[in-house]
Amino acid sequence: MNMDIATAAREDTVYHVKRGGTGEVLGIENLSLWYSKAQALYNVTMPIEKGLVTALIGPSGCGKSTLLRCINRMNDLVDGLSITGSIKLHGDNIYARDADVIALRKRMGMVFQKPNPFPMSIFQNVVYPLKVDGVRDKTQLEETCERALRSAALWNEVKDRLDQSALGLSGGQQQRLCIARAVAADPEVLLMDEPCSALDPIATAKIEDLISELTGHYSIIIVTHNMQQAARVSDNTAFMYLGRLIEYGDTEVVFQTPKSGKTQDYVTGRFG
Amino acid sequence: MNQGEHSHIVSSFDNDLAQLERKVLEMGGLAEAQLRDAMEALVRQDAEAAQALIGRDSEIDECERKIEASALSIIARRQPMANDLRYVFGNVKIAGSLERIGDYAKNIAKRSLILTKNRLQVPPDMAALGSLAQRTVRDVMDSFTTRDAHKAEMVWQHDHELDDLVARVMRQVISRMSQDLIANTAKTTEEVECSTHLLFVTKNLERVGDHATNIAEVIQFQLSGGWKTAERPKGGDSLQAVGRR
Ligand SMILES: Nc1ncnc2c1ncn2[C@@H]1O[C@H](COP(=O)(O)OP(=O)(O)OP(=O)(O)O)[C@@H](O)[C@H]1O
Ligand SMILES: [Mg+2]
Numbered sequence: 001m002n003m004d005i006a007t008a009a010r011e012d013t014v015y016h017v018k019r020g021g022t023g024e025v026l027g028i029e030n031l032s033l034w035y036s037k038a039q040a041l042y043n044v045t046m047p048i049e050k051g052l053v054t055a056l057i058g059p060s061g062c063g064k065s066t067l068l069r070c071i072n073r074m075n076d077l078v079d080g081l082s083i084t085g086s087i088k089l090h091g092d093n094i095y096a097r098d099a100d101v102i103a104l105r106k107r108m109g110m111v112f113q114k115p116n117p118f119p120m121s122i123f124q125n126v127v128y129p130l131k132v133d134g135v136r137d138k139t140q141l142e143e144t145c146e147r148a149l150r151s152a153a154l155w156n157e158v159k160d161r162l163d164q165s166a167l168g169l170s171g172g173q174q175q176r177l178c179i180a181r182a183v184a185a186d187p188e189v190l191l192m193d194e195p196c197s198a199l200d201p202i203a204t205a206k207i208e209d210l211i212s213e214l215t216g217h218y219s220i221i222i223v224t225h226n227m228q229q230a231a232r233v234s235d236n237t238a239f240m241y242l243g244r245l246i247e248y249g250d251t252e253v254v255f256q257t258p259k260s261g262k263t264q265d266y267v268t269g270r271f272g
Numbered sequence: 273m274n275q276g277e278h279s280h281i282v283s284s285f286d287n288d289l290a291q292l293e294r295k296v297l298e299m300g301g302l303a304e305a306q307l308r309d310a311m312e313a314l315v316r317q318d319a320e321a322a323q324a325l326i327g328r329d330s331e332i333d334e335c336e337r338k339i340e341a342s343a344l345s346i347i348a349r350r351q352p353m354a355n356d357l358r359y360v361f362g363n364v365k366i367a368g369s370l371e372r373i374g375d376y377a378k379n380i381a382k383r384s385l386i387l388t389k390n391r392l393q394v395p396p397d398m399a400a401l402g403s404l405a406q407r408t409v410r411d412v413m414d415s416f417t418t419r420d421a422h423k424a425e426m427v428w429q430h431d432h433e434l435d436d437l438v439a440r441v442m443r444q445v446i447s448r449m450s451q452d453l454i455a456n457t458a459k460t461t462e463e464v465e466c467s468t469h470l471l472f473v474t475k476n477l478e479r480v481g482d483h484a485t486n487i488a489e490v491i492q493f494q495l496s497g498g499w500k501t502a503e504r505p506k507g508g509d510s511l512q513a514v515g516r517r
Contacts, residue, residue, distance in 0.1 A: 228351055255353050257497030267353040269285065270278040 013045065014259045016249030018236050020049035025189060025219040026071065030085035033066060035078065040066045043085070044245045046238060048189075051216045055234035055251065056223045059271060062240045064223045065113065068191050071221070072108040073101050089189075106133075109182030111192040113223075115174035117166035122158050125166045125177055129185035144184050151213070152180035153206030172199045179207065183214075190214065192222040196229065208233050227267055231255045239263045285350050289359065292342045296363050296370075299335035300413035303370040304406060306332065306377035307480065311402030314384035314473065315394055322381040322388070332374035339367040355494070362494040366416070369483040369490075373409060376476040383469040392466040395444035398473070401437045405477045408434060408484040416491050424491040427484060432506055434481040438474055445470045 026048035033041040040063050048054055056064045069075045071087060073094060086093045094104055106129075118125050126145045127135075135141060145162070149155040154176040158169070166177055175198050182190060192211075196204040211220055211233045224230050230237055230251065237254040239247045239262070247254060247263040258264045265271050280286050306325060313322035343364045346352060352360050387394070408427060415423035449467045489500045 227353060231353075256357060258354050264354050265278055268356045269280050269282060269353075271281065 013245045014247045014249070014263075016253055016259065017047060017049065018052070018250040020052040020235070022050045024048060025050040025090065027088040027091070028067075028071075028085075029088070031067075031070065031087065032084045033063075033070065033075070034080075034082045036080035040243050041070075042242075042244045044240075045085075046245055046248055048219060048221065049236065050219050052235040053211060053215055053220045053222065053233055055230035055237045056221065056240060057225070057227065057230050057237060057266070058240035058246075059266070060225075063243045064240055065193055067240070068110075068193055068221060068223055071189070071191060072105050072110055074110070076101070106185065107188045109185055109187035109190045111175075111179050111182050111190070111195045113193045113197060115171060115178050115198065117169070117174045117177055119165070119167055121163045122166050122169070122177065123162040126180050126184050128181060145180075148180040148184035149177075151183050151210050152176040153203060153210065154180055172203050175199060176203060176207070179210070183210075188219065190218045190220045192220065194223050194225060196224070196226070204229075227255070239266060241266070282350075285356075288342070288346050288350065289356065292339065292346065292360065292363055295335065295339050295342060296366055297413070297417060299332065299339065299367060299370045300409070300416065302332050302335060303373040303377070304409045304413065306374050307380075307402070307406050307409060310377040310380040310384065311399070311406070313381055314387065315399050315402070317384070317388040317391070319385055319388045322384045325381040326378055329374060329378045332371060336367045336371045340364055355497075358494050358497060362490045365490045366487050369487050373480050373483050376480050380473050380476055383473055386469055387466055390462050390466050392463070392470070394470065395441050395448070397437060397441050397444060398470070401434070401441050401474065401477050404434050404437055405480045405484075408481055412484045412487045412491070415488065419491075419495060421492055421495045424488040424495075428488040428492075428500065431481050431485045435478065435506070438478040438481075441474045442471060445474065 024047045028044055028046040028048070031041055031044040032039065044067060056067065058064055066075070070083065071094075075081055075083070083095065086095055088094070089104070089107070093099065118128060120128075123141075123145055124131075126148050127141045130141060130144060146155060146159075149158060154173060157173060158177075166174065169177060175195065179192075179195060196207055199207065208229065211222065214220060215235075222230075222234065234251045236249055237251040238245055239254065239258075239260070241262055247258060247260045249259075253259070254263060255267055258267060306328070309321060309325045312318065313325060343360045346360050350356075408431070412424060412427045414420070415427065445467055449464070452463065493499055
């Protein structure tokens, strides 16, 4: 993707993308998606800068989760789904016929809107991705577990009960466990779908801290309904509306001097 | 409606912004009135009016505090974004400029007391300069009320006219001082002192114009999100007016 496309208005989208300086990790190009006959995404073209945090905002049902699920091909499991366009990870189309979906998912960590701990111990949950990769070294597993749990601001609460079932944790704790599990896998891209919606303000602040710490190392895409959170944690913000990408670019511009009237109405709370 | 074409989903947010706007308008009206009263007291040599004005200065300070409190409360409770954020932030800046204009008016009133005591006539163009400064404040606050970026731009563009008039009045004061000096009629130090006060009054009016153009810049920022970067057209320089002789 070159500057011309990023800054010029393409279809309806207004672009003013902030560059990370290390290129793009993902290139979403002309992506359209249908659930059976219902179109959920319209021609979305969106370069994701490597090492930056990208926020996806927009009213409920506008297609944020759908777009996120396309990026790690989670939508493959949905009946009647059809997709046109492409998503490239470092230039390779992840929807190519010969693409290795398992390998792809390893490079992408995902944290869902609702926590989804596995029915096993806290420790086993966190190191699950490493075990799948065949890591057996006990010290390495333990170190990774502690590091990941600390990153997710959960270590102090669970360090004495690592062998207890993850299902016994509170909702907010389960969510942080899932974040720890995603971080443990050391993915290139971290996809987060409203990761803080079930968290209290302190845990939320810790997760935001974590996101800031991971910047540069990972590329993070976060869906959030919290405008202040998007403004705080992200470098670029994408505003979606009715399946279309309306405005995409520098977060400061989106929240201070948005270029599109629709974006302005949404971020100032004038929609409805 | 407050900002943009649509109202907020939370209608009390619109009320908060409308209230903030009313406070800024009230403060603008006050600053303009104080400037007018100060200049009238000066030109008519009305010590009573000047004294009354000096006592009223706290009104405008009170306005500024109320605007700051409203803005802080809106930021804390509503977390305004985009044009709302620019509007709230800009109004605090406008209040700061209006407070300074009020200070200059009070300062003019204080100096007019001394001038009146010494029965010193003001230079011929002083009244015109006062009116122009007042009109500039009124025009810029009109452009605030009507959200008229063009009108704000005009205030900004026309500031040099005020600067020209400032330079002219200064020359009038200085020329009288020099004539007194040559004719050796400056009998008392009070007369020199009075002329100096007149120079300060003139300088104050120049500063009023500067604050009005600052407000014009803030209004444009509120409306468009951009700050003026170009240099303003320059008018007569009061430095030159003084350095001339
Ligand atoms: N599996 C599915 N089958 C059919 N339609 C779906 C499916 N998932 C999502 N949709 C529809 O696609 C549209 C976009 O949904 P999506 O979940 O991506 O929205 P969203 O922006 O994430 O909303 P929210 O903020 O509420 O999570 C909606 O109209 C939704 O009903
Ligand atoms: Mg969703």
